Amino acid sequence: MSDSLAALLATARGEQPATLLLRNARIVNVFSGAIEEGDVALAAGRIAGVGAGLYTQAEQVVDLQGAYLAPGLIDAHVHIESSLCTPPQFAAAVLPHGVTTAIADPHEIANVAGLAGVRFMIEAARGLPLSVRFMAPSCVPATTLESSGAALDAAALASLLDDPALLGLGEVMNFPGAISGAADVLAKVQAFADRPRDGHAPLVRGARLNAYVAAGIGSDHECTTVDEALEKLGRGLYILIREATNAHNLHALLPLITPATSRRLCFCTDDRIPADLLYGGSIDLMVREAVRAGVPLVTAIQLATLNTSEWFGLHDRGAIAPGRVADLIVFDNPADFRVRQVYAGGRLVAAKGRLHRSVVLPQLAPAPSLADSVHLDPATLNTAALRVPVQPGALRVIGAVEGQLFTHARTLAPTVVDGCAVADPTRDLLKIAVFERHSGSGGRALGFVQGMGMKWGALAGSIAHDHHNLVCIGADDASMLTALRAVVEMRGGLAVADGETLLATLPLPVAGLMSDRPVAEVSAGYDTLLNAALALGAGHHDPFMGMSFLALEVIPDLKITDKGLVDVNRFALVDLFTGG
Amino acid sequence: MSDSLAALLATARGEQPATLLLRNARIVNVFSGAIEEGDVALAAGRIAGVGAGLYTQAEQVVDLQGAYLAPGLIDAHVHIESSLCTPPQFAAAVLPHGVTTAIADPHEIANVAGLAGVRFMIEAARGLPLSVRFMAPSCVPATTLESSGAALDAAALASLLDDPALLGLGEVMNFPGAISGAADVLAKVQAFADRPRDGHAPLVRGARLNAYVAAGIGSDHECTTVDEALEKLGRGLYILIREATNAHNLHALLPLITPATSRRLCFCTDDRIPADLLYGGSIDLMVREAVRAGVPLVTAIQLATLNTSEWFGLHDRGAIAPGRVADLIVFDNPADFRVRQVYAGGRLVAAKGRLHRSVVLPQLAPAPSLADSVHLDPATLNTAALRVPVQPGALRVIGAVEGQLFTHARTLAPTVVDGCAVADPTRDLLKIAVFERHSGSGGRALGFVQGMGMKWGALAGSIAHDHHNLVCIGADDASMLTALRAVVEMRGGLAVADGETLLATLPLPVAGLMSDRPVAEVSAGYDTLLNAALALGAGHHDPFMGMSFLALEVIPDLKITDKGLVDVNRFALVDLFTGG
Secondary structure, X not given: OOHHHHHHHHHHHOOOOEOEEEEEEEEEOOOOOOXXXXXXXXXXXXXXXXXXXXXXXXXXXXXXXXOEEEEXXXXXXXXXXXXXXXXXXXXXXXXXXXXEEEEEOOHHHHHHHHHHHHHHHHHHHOOOOOEEEXXXXXXXXXXXXXXXXXXXXXHHHHOOOOOOOEEEEEEEOOHHHHHHOOHXXXXXXXXXXXXXXXXXOOOOOHHHHHHHHHOOOOEEOOOXXXXXXXXXXXXXXXXXXXXXXXXXXHHHHHHHOOOOOHHHEEEEOEOOOHHHHHHHOOHHHXXXXXXXXXXXXXXXXXXXXXXXXHHOOOOXXXXXXXXXXXXXXXXXXXXXXXXXXXXXXXXXXXXXXXXXXXXXXXXXXXXXXXXOOOOOOHHHOOHHHHOOEOOOOOEXXXXXXXXXXXXXXXXXXXXEEOOEEOOEHHHOEEEEEXXXXXOOOOOEEEEEEEOOOOOOOEEEEOOOOOOOOXXXXXXXXXXXXXXXXXXXXXXXXXXXXXXOEEEEEEEOOEOOOEEOOOHHHHXXXXXXXXXHHHHOOOOOXXXXXXXXXXXXXXXXXXXXXXXXXXXXXOOEEXXXXXXX | OOHHHHHHHHHXXXXXXXXXXXXXXXXXXXXXXXXXXXXXXXXXXXXXXXEOOXXXXXXXXXXXXXOEEEEOEEEEEEOHHHHOEOHXXXXXXXXXXXXXXXXXXXXXXXXHHHHHHHHHHHHHHOOOOOEEEEEXXXXXXXXXXXXXXXXOOHHHHHOOOOOOOEEEEEEEOXXXXXXXXXXXXXXXXXXXXXXXXXXXXXXOOHHHHHHHHHOOOOEEOOOOOHHHHHHHHHOOOEEEEEEEOOEEOHHHHHHHOOOOXXXXXXXXXXXXOHHHHHHHOOHHHHHHHHHHOOOOHHHHXXXXXXXXXXXXXXXXXXXXXXXOEOOEEEEOOXXXXXXXXXXXXXXXXXXXXXXXXXXXXXXXXXXXXXXXXXXXXXXXXXXXXHOOEOOOOOEEEEEEOOOOOOEEEEEEOOOEEXXXXXXXXXXXXXXXXXXXXXXXXXXXXXXXXXXXXXXXXXXXXXXXXXXXXXXXXXXXXXXXXXXXXXXXXXXXXXXXXXXXXXXXXXXXXXOOOEEOOOHHHHHHHHHHHXXXXXXXXXXXXXXXXXXXXXXXXXXXXXXXEOOXXXXXXXXXXXXXXXXX
């Protein structure tokens, strides 16, 4: 028996003082569904005992004076990269909101840096007061119609399995492959037999849904309607209700939460930008909104704790019960769920929305290959590279839609200057360019987009889902070159330019995706970028996130990668001009 | 990809005929809580697809004409040995009742034959249409106050872990050891970290319960009141509601089943004799009784399927959903739940209460050591061995209670003949003897019992929980010797004698616990025994089971093992006479 288990049992029996005794709590019991008045005794970083009047001796006693005590919240699915921060600063953002465990899919960095990227995330998260568990990214690259920085097959993914932080297989976005029984996809799914295997199957229903589930997938976080979610739940999928910066599904799915269904439902954030995490919240926001909308408090908390721990087999957390990790949150008003204190492993880590001063979050320096991930000869960023000689037929144009990941496919007459198709802000027609940046191949593609609303200047960045090549949209070529060159010079990041003038930049030196600076600083820098884009007339709430998803060729209708314009419905490259 | 998975997906997509299509079913959806009208397509022994009108082609179509279709039932905790049959004939008993998976704890045979016994049970169950999963018996021997046939330490138990049929750790009956942190007990619990670990903690509450849970235990099946069960559930234990031959907890615990709690509740049978299984039922009986008492049908079925699969991590069953094993039951009347057809692995295995003719249940011949487990020199079974010379003080007498495992401890004046204390049926005072039968040590103990009601003759058997030495109760020594000698001659079994006359016998040659004959024959043989005992005046419903538990020294107050009379509350051997 380990010393810590001996101490835990001795405290549980009442024979040894607790390290911390939380008295006079209203304990949210996710097993019984009841609110239980009592005390919680901690030892060795775990919960030793729960009950009323059972424990009196402790090294430290905190009288909660009737405040509520609940298990620490669990985010069922998050891409930490979307916070633009590495795990320690992501932890800084979410711990004050009561999130003590995050299930992370390092899909973005894997597409840049493969296993080295995944391992960096795991190492950077090791030992943090936020427990991070990882899902192996299943779709690297997402498709063959892009150039990503790495390719991970089943054997590569399986090599991660012996890491204790690795839980299962990340969202199988290649749902057509799973449904059709593609050997490479099923090899990955089968390599993670007996592990949780997350899904991603927007709008998949009926017989195709049956096949997707039969392949071994156990969850989905892409539901947007109750009807779709109920069918998926009925076929055995856990439904992870998502509230992301760019996908707001919570309110639409609230009617899904009933006594009959709730045990199979969890909350997740998927992708949230730093300001949303810092000032809006994380899983706490979802509990708060759900309770405001009439979901019983304990039920809402179950979606954020026990249910998620059950789906992932994390039986050492998700409840206030003996033996479980002492991850706990304190709040006062069940009608307005605001986390007042956060304990992780029995230690106070945050209070009143701020990290406790004792919390140290060391940054892990990325390996040189991760810090130098933009491989592109700056000399290739020139006027000629952005030229689009006009050709017969109409111009295929991406129709962007604010707040949506899908686009429309349009065909328009080009605006022609000197024999070239050009951006034309008077028609809300911007040029979009994608430059390969992983291998220095010189690969690039040009296209046009409507719906972004910019009148002047350009945005560029090294975040372009999921391949994360350089992407740029602009009202003129000079602005585009200025922005693109800035991103290359920063070795990754985001930039806003107007003509020769660089208006704002945010360096993201870790794989071109993440900063190594404090999250508040990153958030402020991102705000500066957004304000600069707004000044250029950008119409979207977040034009950078909008831009990054114009490159994601797994969501209809028309997208662009470094290989060219992609007709997603035909899953094929198409020419920029329709031809004569 | 395996051929069977390819076939499953092709059928799921509707591109390949199902092996079996069950049409027009009322499908019990344990995920959504709804009854869903539709069809279920099977392939490769699994469920390929579920839905209305999705599937038309099949090798075989069965029109269920609106009958109900539910997942095969799961018994969450059973000692197969109590059926007096080995796994194949246990399967013959429970399959027609719709039980398609049993979680077995081979605790009894392990106490006789150690790992060889456990491995025999696993091998005997391999390939049956009943899926049997095993829990490693954690308490062999139960205590140091008995001589069992084997001792299994943590390393021995861990050696079972690589068998795919081995799920976790069986009921940790040594709850005082777990609570106090005894090294040997915790070593076993920790050897099964990340596996389900069943508990057994009658009346353990408060701080001691906290310690028991903190030690790593995850379930309990010893609750007899809602109050006790609610406390245990609230501390994180799954509650396995039990309806055994000798412990009827179902009706007392029905009020426990609410929308808030039901997900953490399962049904189990623990110990049921063959006639109870054959003619009363198994888990189907519990569903039936629960529904009759007002529990919603789907909830009751969840306790018998999904909940149990979740506690044990058996995610390939417990629901009608794509990819899960095609274990299915058909029934007509939800108000009187009677299983009409049973499918196991997609094959019809029982209908109208009888096994299907195609089902073959081969008996595995036990190894010689298992078939020859009674090691006792018959010459030691003589009058002298049963003599109890009177000593100073009063006689300590076990007070048996019909239908209960506990006893009372009484002190009475002995009835003395020729200087010896003797049985005295006029006072309902019978002699009880336990003879060590594992090592041939010659160890034995004598005592007296009240409350069994026999007027003449004797019962003897090689079932004596948990050490399974020879046990005998009798109204006179001659009858006891006749019965005991018969048991030895059969190499294990049960016998009823009166004087020199052997009235009835049931050979149990497999470890002295189980027959290798068909279960109906075993049941008939057991009935003959019971009738013979009844004719001797036995007052209990089942005096053999009553006798066998008089030897179980972990349940208060006074018991007897081969080492002597045990004061369970003091956990110590005590003299038969109180002394002068």
